[in-house]
Amino acid sequence: MVEYFTEALVLDKEDSGDLDARIILYTEDLGKITAKAKSVKRITSKLNGHLEPLNFIQVRLVEKNGFQIVDALTIANSANFKENPAVFFRLLNFIKFFKEMTFDLQPDRKLWLAMKEIVANWLIYQKKEKAIYRLIIKILGFDPAHAACVFCRGKEINFFSPEDYIFFCAKCAIKIPKKEIVLI
């Protein structure tokens, strides 16, 4: 049994059985992982409140047939964004995009620091949302500066597909369902 203690951003929380949850974390030391959190749906659970999406936490994990969360403590929570639903919704979309773009167990220091900065200061960064998406795409190795539209090879790209890692110009993006692409 291996134990880890790392900082993490909670990306998502899914039900797993009656009392447990599956938590998707982007951790500083391990990259993205899915970890089981036992009995968090009990009223007496001390863990549950810390494992809300968009929280930054200190987490203790054990690895034995997958990861399990033993302990978690909130460093910064997302409560201040929830007051403004439009801002909060945009952040959730950004986090969903980030989750789609990253692979399990691929830690990336640059990406971790960028996410810490962006999420903590989302009220400022959401005003330059396109630049933020471009930055994340670039850190992950798909530099929009050297990209071309997958259909017409045009250099002026405005959209990106996180599923297929391809770029589109505004004109060609009309052919793609909006929920499958992000504006960059």
Ligand SMILES: [Zn+2]
């Ligand atoms: Zn095009």
